Amino acid sequence: MNLRAPLLTALLCLPLAACGDRPQNDAGAGETRLGQKVREATDKARQKIAEGNISVSSKGGTKVEIAPNGQLYIDGRAITLDDRQRTLLTQYRGQLVEVAEAGIEIGVQGANLGARAAGEALKGLFSGDTDRIEERVEADAKRLQESAAGICDRLPAMLATQQRLAAAIPEFAPYATLDQDDIDECRKGHLSLP
Secondary structure (H helix, E strand, O other): OOOHHHHHHHHHHHHHHOOOOOEOOOOHHHOEHHHHHHHHHHHHHHHHHHHOOEEEEOHHHOOEEEOOOOOEEEOOEEOOOOHHHHHHHHHHHHHHHHHHHHHHHHHHHHHHHHHHHHHHHHHHHHHOOOOOHHHHHHHHHHHHHHHHHHHHHHHHHHHHHHHHHHHHOOOOHHHOOOOHHHHHHHHOOOOOOO
16 A cells, blocks of 8 residues: 555545534544544555555556565565565564554544534534634644644654665665655645655
8 A cells, every 4th residue: 555545545534524423422532423434434444554565656657565574576576585674674564554554543533523623613603602612623633733743753763764675675775765855844744755
């Protein structure tokens, strides 16, 4: 799975969340029905990420994937690896999985935030108590932004592993595209990663 897809999914879920949905009485940890639906849909993506090959790049039409066992494939061809290289690939893949899953979770949180905000707005309109709505929604939005910033905090370690991989596996080097500029952009609030 390409790293962009889960992050894009997370970002796309934020506007979707504005559709709104009232919380269910039995929803866990404030999860709305919309959030539950998004979580159900993303559970399939999580399983695919955990069990399937992760696409690292498709630069110039070349597909580069890392299998769960640490095998590297370039255009479907298995690259011969020693134990150290395979260990590095497994570590890098684990970091990719963590970032992708964090992005998916932010999407679920965004859906819940949008649904709760819509519910709060409706309650405020009917009750006449609109003064505190913005305050409550902003507090939830701030927590969501902090979660998103957590993705950026994971990137320096991922960059270091990627650099070790590029040095250890020459075939991988052209596809090691994450750089410090990407980390800086992430920290500015732009989650467009290679």
